[in-house]
Ligand SMILES: Cc1ncc(C[n+]2csc(CCOP(=O)(O)OP(=O)(O)O)c2C)c(N)n1
């Protein structure tokens with residue numbers, strides 16, 4: 001099994017999707033000769049030509065809007081939004097059009113558009129390059145939203161997103177683009193269903209749910225918690241819409257405590273949705289309130305202090321301590 | 327000729343200039359890009375444009391001032407690039423090659439005008455008196471702003487492409503209203519002002535630019551759209567954004583547009599002064615396309631060898647705005663070796679001061695940033711701030727405990 005970075009794994013997923021289906025095309029800013037600012041599309045224009053890997057005019061609403069039109073004729077456009085903070089010119093097209101056409105047409109129309117968005121912070125960048133806007137999209141019915149935390153998922157989520165007849169947003173954790181891991185491009189294994197959560201570390205005393213960039217952080221926190229004699233289970237959520245509540249509930253029924261961690265601000269974030277559903281489903285199993293770890297209610301801070309804003313091992317351990325204190 | 331333009335919208339423009347604008351609307355004649363150019367690549371001045379006379383009226387002092395600022399900003403740009411390479415800045419957005427477009431247009435503004443830059447207008451900032459070290463706060467990652475726009479009428483940088491352009495039109499609409507209210511109240515409105523909206527060839531494709539132009543035309547807002555066509559939007563050539571000369575779009579909205587040699591500081595200054603004066607006198611917007619070249623990388627994180635040829639870069643080096651103007655000043659006897667030596671020394675001093683400023687920036691403070699989210703008290707922010715302070719103080723206590731233990 002080859003070992004590759006997350007960026008290379010997504011690149012391989014895009015390449016194989018382009019090769020498998022002539023209706024697949026990529027659109028975005030600087031994805032051609034440059035191969036994208038993170039080189040995720042590197043080499044694809046050379047291999048498939050500029051009609052399949054399209055350097056579009058610089059307009060996100062145009063990218064997504066024309067992708068909708070293309071998809072109505074059976075094409076499967078895969079759009080790259082250059083950074084999380086630059087998706088908003090396309091917000092209208094995504095939320096009022098892309099998300100709704102299947103419902104509005106009473107199921108007669110499908111719009112299989114994939115939108116790839118590098119997201120999250122921790123890269124020391126300037127404004128608008130480190131945000132986590134996933135809740136804004138998860139709130140919109142009609143969109144499926146997934147986020148890989150490792151290269152194998154990066155490959156298979158890319159493939160599955162493109163194959164899906166629903167619009168899918170893939171949030172790619174940009175600070176993990178260089179994370180290496182084994183990728184089996186012939187057998188998805190547990191990654192077959194991108195909408196299922198994975199228990200990535202088993203434990204008995206508490207559950208930490210994380211996704212995307214924070215999965216390695218949650219795993220490190222669980223490891224550190226063993227020093228205090230705590231056995232912590234870690235769930236990689238993988239899909240943000242739908243959310244696999246069955247897997248989370250089953251874990252909480254076993255451990256009795258839940259901490260949810262994401263980089264996005266906690267207020268109005270997915271942690272709140274998870275806390276609420278879990279308290280409805282497993283109230284009697286809970287030994288403590290569900291505790292969230294996330295960003296503050298403020299614009300993403302400047303690079304020099306993002307370390308104080310982003311959830312880290314200590315912040316997750318502090319939340320676990322609070323859960324254990326009940 | 328003049329009949330090609332919808333003359334009702336262009337009543338104020340003399341026929342001779344209308345003809346000049348019309349001829350500019352064609353991309354090229356015989357391999358030559360049609361644009362207002364007063365200084366050729368060798369720095370020779372040419373008469374024959376509507377704008378020649380204006381440029382000729384500048385004093386030796388003013389001419390040397392233009393050179394001085396172009397040289398200073400180039401030196402500053404070199405220093406900022408070095409600071410990034412040395413790890414003192416997270417990122418830098420170089421502007422080398424665009425000195426004439428920025429100094430020429432910035433110098434055409436008056437103090438009461440208001441400027442909306444993108445993220446590359448360091449030269450314009452210099453002409454507005456922004457303390458240049460302050461520009462580096464964003465790139466050192468200590469601030470998302472850095473300077474007080476109300477002091478210089480130079481707005482904060484905007485990194486979301488084209489988002490500042492509608493703000494510029496709205497600001498111009500406010501200037502219009504201010505003047506109307508003053509007139510209605512019999513008050514002196516002061517010097518009329520106008521607004522400059524900067525954006526790039528790439529950003530010109532964003533919907534915000536379209537909507538801005540519609541509003542500006544509809545309300546006849548006193549705004550000058552200043553598009554620096556530096557040929558590239560990161561790796562995408564300008565032809566992807568527009569099949570026709572970009573400035574031709576203006577006609578479709580119902581206001582004049584023109585292309586100027588963005589590497590000719592005299593031409594840029596002349597056309598921008600004309601457009602601003604026209605805007606200030608209530609005749610509405612103008613689109614200026616400054617045809618120039620980004621000589622360096624898009625940012626310090628970019629590698630242009632991936633997408634463009636060095637032959638192209640060499641071609642544009644021959645059109646360099648700073649050396650071109652130096653040739654002009656020398657040939658016309660406006661400046662001598664001593665002047666150029668002085669400017670170089672002044673540039674070094676500016677670079678040294680900027681470096682000193684950067685290294686002395688106070689580190690940012692998360693609590694302070696949280697306090698700035700809202701103008702009025704907000705319970706959630708207050709709660710999270712209290713939590714944050716207590717959480718951080720836990721670490722301090724632990725640290726202190728550690729150090730005192732270590733001291734025993
Ligand atoms: C809405 C939005 N989309 C994408 C980006 C990413 N981006 C930053 S600069 C740039 C190219 C801009 O080109 P241009 O407008 O020509 O200005 P230049 O950088 O050449 O000065 C891109 C795509 C952004 N900042 N904002």
Ligand SMILES: [Mg+2]
Nearest residue numbers: 526527558559
């Ligand atoms: Mg450009």
